[in-house]
Amino acid sequence: MFVPCDRGGGSAASDFKGFTLLMPAVSVGNVGQLAIDLVISTLDMTKVGYFYTDCLVPMVGNNPYATAEENSTELSINAEVYSLPSKKLVVLQIRSPFIKNKYRPFCEALLSWVKGSRCARVVVLSSSHAYQRDDEQLLGTPLRYLLTPDLEKAVGGLMQELNWKEMEKVAAYPGISDTDKVLHIPGGGITKLLFTESCSKGIQMAVLLKFCSEGDNIPDAFVLVNYLNEWLQLVKSEVNSSSQWKIPSSWRLLFGNGLPPALF
Amino acid sequence: MATFFGEVVVAPSRAGLDEEEEEREETPEDREIRRELEKKREIDVLWSGMAQEPFVCSRFVVAIGRNAAAFLSSFILDSVCWEVVGVVKLWNEWCRTSSTTNVLPTDSFCLFYRLISDPTVLLCQCSCYVAEDQQYQWLEKVFGSMQKEGLQVTILSTCPVADYKTQESTLTLASPFLKALKTKEFQEQVCCPLLEQPNIVRDLPAAVLSYCQVWQIPAVLYQCYTDVIKLDTVTIEAFKPLLSSKTLKSLVKDASESTKMLKKFLTATESHSNIYI
Numbered sequence: 047m048f049v050p051c052d053r054g055g056g057s058a059a060s061d062f063k064g065f066t067l068l069m070p071a072v073s074v075g076n077v078g079q080l081a082i083d084l085v086i087s088t089l090d091m092t093k094v095g096y097f098y099t100d101c102l103v104p105m106v107g108n109n110p111y112a113t114a115e116e117n118s119t120e121l122s123i124n125a126e127v128y129s130l131p132s133k134k135l136v137v138l139q140i141r142s143p144f145i146k147n148k149y150r151p152f153c154e155a156l157l158s159w160v161k162g163s164r165c166a167r168v169v170v171l172s173s174s175h176a177y178q179r180d181d182e183q184l185l186g187t188p189l190r191y192l193l194t195p196d197l198e199k200a201v202g203g204l205m206q207e208l209n210w211k212e213m214e215k216v217a218a219y220p221g222i223s224d225t226d227k228v229l230h231i232p233g234g235g236i237t238k239l240l241f242t243e244s245c246s247k248g249i250q251m252a253v254l255l256k257f258c259s260e261g262d263n264i265p266d267a268f269v270l271v272n273y274l275n276e277w278l279q280l281v282k283s284e285v286n287s288s289s290q291w292k293i294p295s296s297w298r299l300l301f302g303n304g305l306p307p308a309l310f
Numbered sequence: 311m312a313t314f315f316g317e318v319v320v321a322p323s324r325a326g327l328d329e330e331e332e333e334r335e336e337t338p339e340d341r342e343i344r345r346e347l348e349k350k351r352e353i354d355v356l357w358s359g360m361a362q363e364p365f366v367c368s369r370f371v372v373a374i375g376r377n378a379a380a381f382l383s384s385f386i387l388d389s390v391c392w393e394v395v396g397v398v399k400l401w402n403e404w405c406r407t408s409s410t411t412n413v414l415p416t417d418s419f420c421l422f423y424r425l426i427s428d429p430t431v432l433l434c435q436c437s438c439y440v441a442e443d444q445q446y447q448w449l450e451k452v453f454g455s456m457q458k459e460g461l462q463v464t465i466l467s468t469c470p471v472a473d474y475k476t477q478e479s480t481l482t483l484a485s486p487f488l489k490a491l492k493t494k495e496f497q498e499q500v501c502c503p504l505l506e507q508p509n510i511v512r513d514l515p516a517a518v519l520s521y522c523q524v525w526q527i528p529a530v531l532y533q534c535y536t537d538v539i540k541l542d543t544v545t546i547e548a549f550k551p552l553l554s555s556k557t558l559k560s561l562v563k564d565a566s567e568s569t570k571m572l573k574k575f576l577t578a579t580e581s582h583s584n585i586y587i
Binding site: 049053072073074075076096098100103104105106107108109110112118119120121123124143145146147148233235260295296297298299300302303304305306307308 | 323324325344443445446474475476477478480481491492505507508509510514516517524526531
C-alpha cells in the first residue's frame with residue numbers, strides 16, 4: 047500500500063491524477079532499477095511516500111541519492127515513491143527481490159494503487175535475457191517496447207515515428223511451425239504479468255525493455271534510459287548520450303571493496 | 311556461458327527470480343502443499359501478563375542475533391528487575407523455537423521481557439533466524455500488540471564485516487565496530503557514526519527499521535560489524551557505547567554482574583566449539 051511521507055498533506059499527497067508512473071521490473075541485470083536510479087538522481091526528485099508491502103525482501107540504507115553531508119542521513123527502504131509535479135511524473139523505485147509466491151499479490155496491489163491514484167499511464171522499464179534471442183533478434187537494436195491496447199490508441203503512432211521495434215511474440219512450442227504465438231519475456235520478472243493484467247484491466251501501460259546479460263549493467267541502464275528519453279523527453283538530449291544523466295552516489299563499490307595491500 | 315567442457319551453464323541472475331515456477335499453473339495438489347507449508351511457517355506471538363492489548367509501550371529494545379542478545383543478558387537483564395511477558399513460536403528451515411522461557415545463550419529463541427518497575431519498557435532477545443517470508447508477520451504481530459504513540463525503538467544487530475563496503479579492504483579495518491541508522495523521527499544523539507552509502511542492512515533488523523520509518527516511529531539501529539560468527543565476548547562488548555545512551559543508561563545493572571555473565575558466555579562457547587570429546 048502507498049503510505050505518504052507527509053501525513054499532513056491529506057488526500058492531495060496520494061492523488062497523482064494525470065501523472066505518468068514510471069517503475070522498474072526487477073529483472074536480469076537489474077537494468078530497470080539502475081535506469082530508474084538515473085532518472086531520480088538526475089531530476090533531483092522528491093520522495094513523497096513508501097510502497098509498504100510484504101512482497102519484497104526488506105532492506106534499509108541511507109539516502110542513495112545523497113549529494114552532500116546534509117542530505118545523506120535520510121533513511122531509505124525497499125520500495126519508495128518519488129515525484130516531480132512539473133513534469134507530471136511519479137516514480138516508484140524497487141530495491142530488493144520478491145519473496146517467493148508473492149509476485150501475483152504485488153501486481154494486484156500495485157495495479158489497484160495505479161487505479162486508485164488516477165495515474166494516466168504506467169511505464170515499466172525492464173530487461174530480458176540476451177541469450178534467449180532468436181536469429182532475427184540478434185541483429186539490430188536490442189531495445190523493444192510493448193503497449194497495452196488502451197495506450198496503443200494514444201501513442202501507437204508516435205512509436206512508429208520514433209522507429210521503435212515492438213517485442214516479438216514467439217511460438218508457444220518452438221520448432222512446431224503452426225502453433226499460437228505468445229508473449230515471452232524470459233528474465234523479465236513480473237513484466238509479463240503486469241502487462242497482461244494491465245491489458246485486461248484497461249490500464250494504459252508501456253513496457254520498455256533491453257536484451258542484456260548479467261555483468262556490468264551500467265551501460266545497459268544508460269541505453270535504456272536514453273530510449274525512454276526519446277519518448278518522454280525528461281532531459282534535453284545531448285550529443286554525448288551519457289553526460290546528461292547524473293550517477294547517484296550509491297553506485298560506488300558495485301563490484302566490491304578495495305584490495306588488501308598484502309595481496310601484492 | 312559454455313564451460314570448457316562444452317555444457318551450457320545458466321548464469322544466476324541478480325534479479326533473483328525463478329520465472330519458470332511462476333509461469334506454471336498451480337494444481338490443486340500444489341495449492342494444498344503450499345497452504346500446509348504456509349500454515350507450518352506461521353509464527354505465534356504468545357503474551358502473558360499483559361493487562362490489555364494493545365499495551366502501552368514507551369521504550370522497545372530489540373536485540374537480534376546471539377551476540378546482541380548476549381549483550382542485553384550481560385549488561386541489562388536479570389531475574390529481579392525483569393519478567394518474561396512474551397515468547398515467539400516459529401519454525402523454518404534454519405531453526406525452531408518453542409514456548410519455553412528457560413533458554414541457554416546458544417539456543418534459538420525469541421523472548422520478550424518487561425521492566426517490573428516501569429511496565430512500559432519492553433526488551434526483546436531474538437536469537438533465532440526469522441525467514442524473509444516470516445518477517446512481515448513478526449512485525450505485524452509484535453507491533454500490532456502495542457500502542458505506537460510515544461514509542462521509541464532501539465535495535466541491536468550484528469553482521470559479518472566482510473559485508474561492509476568501503477574504499478579500503480576490510481582486512482585493514484579494526485573490527486568489531488558499530489554503525490547506526492535512524493528513522494526521520496529519531497532526534498536523540500546516536501552513539502556511533504552513521505552507516506555510510508552504499509551500505510545496506512537486511513533481514514529482521516531492516517524489517518523493523520523500515521516499519522518504524524514508514525509509520526513515523528522514532529527508531530535507531532545499531533549494527534555491529536564483526537569477523538566472528540559465533541557467540542564472542544569481544545563482539546558483545548562492542549555494544550558498550552550504547553550503555554551511555556538515554557534509552558539504556560537507566561537500565562544498566564551492576565558491573566560485577568556483567569563481568570560474571572560475560573565469563574559464563576566464554577565458557578559456554580568454549581565447550582561448544584570443541585569438536586573432540
